[in-house]
Amino acid sequence: MPEIGVIGGSGLYSLLDDAVEIPGDHAFGPPSGSLTIGSVDDIEVAFLPRHGPGHRFPAHKVNYRANLWALRQVGVKAIFGPSACGSLRAELAPGHVVVCDQLVDRTSGRADTYFDTVTNHVSLADPYCDELRQALLDAARAEGMTTHDGGTMTVISGPRFSTRAESRWFRDNGWDVVGMTQYPEAALAAELGICYATAALVTDYDVGLEDDPNITPVTQDEVFAFFAQNLERMRAVLFGAIRAVAGNLPDCSDRANGIDPPLPSDADSR
Secondary structure, eight states, rough: OOOEEEEEETTOOOTTTTEEEOOOOOOOOOOSSSSEEETTOOOEOOOOOOTTTTTTTTTTGHHHHHHHHHHHHTTOOOEEEEEEEEESSSSSSSTEEEEEEEEEEOOOOOOOOOOOOOOOOOSSSSOSOHHHHHHHHHHHHHOOOOOOEEEEEEOOOOOOOOHHHHHHHHHHHHEEEEEEHHHHHHHHHHTOOOOEEEEEEEEEOOOOTBBBBBBBOOOOHHHHHHHHHHHHHHHHHHHHEEETTTOOOOGGEEETTTOOOOOOOHHHHO
8 A cells, every 4th residue: 555645736647657547435525537556666655646637637736635636545654746836036036946844725625624514623733744845855856956945836727827916926925936735734734634846847936037028928739848858857856756765654633632533425525
């Protein structure tokens, strides 16, 4: 049974060459794509494409509960959830990796908890696991990528990108990068007692830089193309982080307060 899982973001629709598809647990509906299990060296790893094959599901339509649940049901205790992001600061340039330590939720309308019928107030004071973060930091630096230790991910609903006013407000609040998927993914991992961390690859400057008119607002094609150009490096980062934590996984089970999520009825899961 794999204890380490990866949820692939934009451009990362497969991870392991020897992966075998296995049936998933659909208690919370079908996940975005097939759950596959393969290996990094001799380490079993489970993989799910966050957006499904070919980016089928935009961020606001991803069934985050189903994705996390499917990984939990095969025994995963630690998840790496890499993502693409836009930079809100000049010093966080495209190609850099931000290993976030905080997030701000600016989404709406997403199914973001397993606890609709049972009360369980899970702390999200620190949404990302320090041990997994350190593994990502070390692996990204070993790959020669400019890496930033800490940063606040602003999570927007999408599918549209930010307005200039929104981006300025995010930056003025002290937030660092902007993306669409880290919430509720990190929160649901906490509810399941699963350790979670992200390596956010900066693909663009969101709406551009106010003091540089040559940097234009981001487009979808630019994001996908930039991530594709860096795909092999991000795979190497993930493989390095997996090797670093295998055999000595952190334990985040206490984050769930010892309460298992109630399974939805058939009517609830439709």
